[in-house]
Amino acid sequence: MPLVIDIAIAKTNKYASRESGDTVEIVERPGGGMSVIMADGQGSGRAAKALSLLVTAKVAALLKEGVRDGASARAANDFLFAMRHGQVSATLDILSVDLKTSTVVITRNSGTSCLVTNDDGVNVITGTERPLGTHARTRPWTMEFPVAAGVRVILVSDGIAQAGARANDAPLDLASLLCRAGDDAEAQDVADLVLSSAILCDRGKPADDMSVVSLALREHQQPILIRRMRAEVPLP
Amino acid sequence: MPLVIDIAIAKTNKYASRESGDTVEIVERPGGGMSVIMADGQGSGRAAKALSLLVTAKVAALLKEGVRDGASARAANDFLFAMRHGQVSATLDILSVDLKTSTVVITRNSGTSCLVTNDDGVNVITGTERPLGTHARTRPWTMEFPVAAGVRVILVSDGIAQAGARANDAPLDLASLLCRAGDDAEAQDVADLVLSSAILCDRGKPADDMSVVSLALREHQQPILIRRMRAEVPLP
Numbered sequence: 409m410p411l412v413i414d415i416a417i418a419k420t421n422k423y424a425s426r427e428s429g430d431t432v433e434i435v436e437r438p439g440g441g442m443s444v445i446m447a448d449g450q451g452s453g454r455a456a457k458a459l460s461l462l463v464t465a466k467v468a469a470l471l472k473e474g475v476r477d478g479a480s481a482r483a484a485n486d487f488l489f490a491m492r493h494g495q496v497s498a499t500l501d502i503l504s505v506d507l508k509t510s511t512v513v514i515t516r517n518s519g520t521s522c523l524v525t526n527d528d529g530v531n532v533i534t535g536t537e538r539p540l541g542t543h544a545r546t547r548p549w550t551m552e553f554p555v556a557a558g559v560r561v562i563l564v565s566d567g568i569a570q571a572g573a574r575a576n577d578a579p580l581d582l583a584s585l586l587c588r589a590g591d592d593a594e595a596q597d598v599a600d601l602v603l604s605s606a607i608l609c610d611r612g613k614p615a616d617d618m619s620v621v622s623l624a625l626r627e628h629q630q631p632i633l634i635r636r637m638r639a640e641v642p643l644p
Numbered sequence: 645m646p647l648v649i650d651i652a653i654a655k656t657n658k659y660a661s662r663e664s665g666d667t668v669e670i671v672e673r674p675g676g677g678m679s680v681i682m683a684d685g686q687g688s689g690r691a692a693k694a695l696s697l698l699v700t701a702k703v704a705a706l707l708k709e710g711v712r713d714g715a716s717a718r719a720a721n722d723f724l725f726a727m728r729h730g731q732v733s734a735t736l737d738i739l740s741v742d743l744k745t746s747t748v749v750i751t752r753n754s755g756t757s758c759l760v761t762n763d764d765g766v767n768v769i770t771g772t773e774r775p776l777g778t779h780a781r782t783r784p785w786t787m788e789f790p791v792a793a794g795v796r797v798i799l800v801s802d803g804i805a806q807a808g809a810r811a812n813d814a815p816l817d818l819a820s821l822l823c824r825a826g827d828d829a830e831a832q833d834v835a836d837l838v839l840s841s842a843i844l845c846d847r848g849k850p851a852d853d854m855s856v857v858s859l860a861l862r863e864h865q866q867p868i869l870i871r872r873m874r875a876e877v878p879l880p
Contacts, residue, residue, distance in 0.1 A: 410879050417873040434875045436667065438697055442877055461674055465708040472701040507879070596874050607868060614868075628878050632843060632850075636876040637653040638832050639670050641678055642869045643646050643743070 409627040411557055413442055413505045416595035416622045418603040422452055422567070423613035426644065429456025430565050430619040431464045434637070438474045440507030444621050445471070448499045448518070448565045450539075452617060463488065463498045463540065477502045477515040481540070481548040485517070488541035497539040500548075501563045503623055505555060512559055512623070514551040520569040523582040525560040526553050530583050559625040560586065562602060567616030572609030580605055598622040645863040647793055649678055649741050652831035652858045654839040658688055658803070659849035662880065665692025666801050666855040667700045670873070674710045676743030680857050681707070684735045684754070684801045686775075688853060699724065699734045699776065713738045713751040717776070717784040721753070724777035733775040736784075737799045739859055741791060748795055748859070750787045756805040759818040761796040762789050766819050795861040796822065798838060803852030808845030816841055834858040 421428040432446045445467045449459030463484050470480040481500055488498065499518035506513055514522065519536040537549040553559075562582050571580055585605055589598045599622035606618050657664040668682045681703045685695030699720050706716040717736055724734065735754035742749055750758065755772040773785040789795075798818050807816055821841055825834045835858035842854055 412879065413875070413877040415875045415877075417871070419871045420868055428871075431672065432873065433671070434873060435669070436697065438694065442875055458674065461672065461708060465705065468708075469701065469705050472697060472704075596872065599872075600870075603870065612868070630878050632656055632848070633878045633880060634836075634839065635653070635655045635664075635878070636832065636836075636874070637668065637670060638872070638874045639649070639651045639678055640872040641649040641651075642864050642866050642871070643648065644869060 409629065411555065411625050412628040414595040414624040414626060415442060415444055416599040417444070417619065418599040419619035420603065420607065420614055422615065422617050425452055427453055427457045428617040429453065429460055430617045431457070431460040432619055432621060433464045433468050435468045435471055437504065437506060438472060441505045443471050443477070443502060443504040446501040446563060446565065446619055446621055448617070450497045459496060459498050463500055467500065467502065477504055477513050478548055478550055481515050481517060485540040485546045489544055492541060494542050497541040499539045499566070501621070503561055503563055503621060505623070505625070510555045511552045512555055512561065514561065515548045517546060517548050520564050520566060521582065522564070523560070523562040523586060524551070525558065525586070527556065530586065532583055555625060557625055557627045561623040562586065562598065563621040564602065565617065565619040567614060567618035568602065568606045568620060570616060571606035571618070574615055575611070577609055580609065595622040595624040598624070645865065647791065647861050648864040650831040650860040650862060651678060651680055652835040653680070653855065654835040655855035656839065656843065656850055658851065658853050661688055663689055663693045664853040665689065665696055666853045667693070667696035668855055668857060669700045669704050671704045671707055673740065673742060674708060677741045679707050679713070679738060679740040682737040682799060682801065682855055682857055684853070686733045695732060695734050699736055703736065703738065713740055713749050714784055714786055717751050717753060721776040721782040725780055728777060730778050733777040735775045735802070737857070739797055739799055739857060741859070741861070746791045747788045748791055748797065750797065751784045753782060753784050756800050756802060757818065758800070759796070759798040759822060760787070761794065761822070763792065766822065768819055791861060793861055793863045797859040798822065798834065799857040800838065801853065801855040803850060803854035804838065804842045804856060806852060807842035807854070810851055811847070813845055816845065831858040831860040834860070
């Protein structure tokens, strides 16, 4: 049965901060498929936002030109390093469903754990690489596996990974959250559950910007293929 | 009461065509707010898709650098004209909620009608400008009005505007569709209704690629501001 690529993002600002330093973007791949790009700029507020926008814009432009994910991450590092002389850093996560190769590709320069559900079961992966911008030859951590029904990926920014840390709580257990969401959960349900759990861990006042990216590959039976895209941005 | 920017896209391919020649992208504006970019490349299939991707990628990159919508449309025209020697054309629609100026801005190089609901009531606007790529000094048609609760905009591609034309049906009445969706309808409900009505007009077999962009500005009472973004892409 054919698959549907279901991607969702949920994010919020650090408490009492007007602007989130995280930027998340969804782009269409010229060879077929979709990519999500998440960047977390060093610091918070306006400067961090400008930085993360710069990184996602660079990576989005490269992906839309057909550049490979790994090469795009390397280019973003070199660009940031050249422009800002190694003095600012940003984390970068790229999650792609590549229909040319029929694989899911995860490319990361960040330190948070991510969850992957595929043929190998449910795995929380802690593979990390240093963020972009501080060294000349940084390279990304990558993972690739076949596109298949039942695949799920959850990527989180620092603010989610550290939720509850001030109160010495254990970090969020992504695997048990996914289990709670259920097998039929849509990507948005999972993203919303992870974000609301993280906000709860921080006692309703997020200690940092928080972003969650959730991917689900499900089977569908739509006779006419309808693509949907949506953005909901509540203003203060 | 604060507002939520609610943007939704629904699109489908021409019947029996693997690829849609339309591309729609949502981007975040560096000065605050969101923009949707819709391009319809001349022809259909792979060449049209590559062309529309090229146009949206160019406009998205410029908007993310803080370039004004009108200047971005002009730049996309000049770029396409220079690259393809005036031999290919693409329509372009940019719909922005600009929080710097607190206005909704519509910038168009296309011939379809669009619907705008604001303080002046519900208006279907037929203002057109020629598409990008065929002349050296093409400029866009523009409209700007204040951000306010109750604002709605519907933009459609050619395939929606021409739906039913083969059977000599009257074109879709966007105003009555919006009315049918109801005042509380979310942007996605409106986009889905317009698309499904257009598919129905074409007797279930879209005669051309079809895309709908829907914007709704609604009031919200969320204590914690959570942004959401979603993409659903069913594969053949």
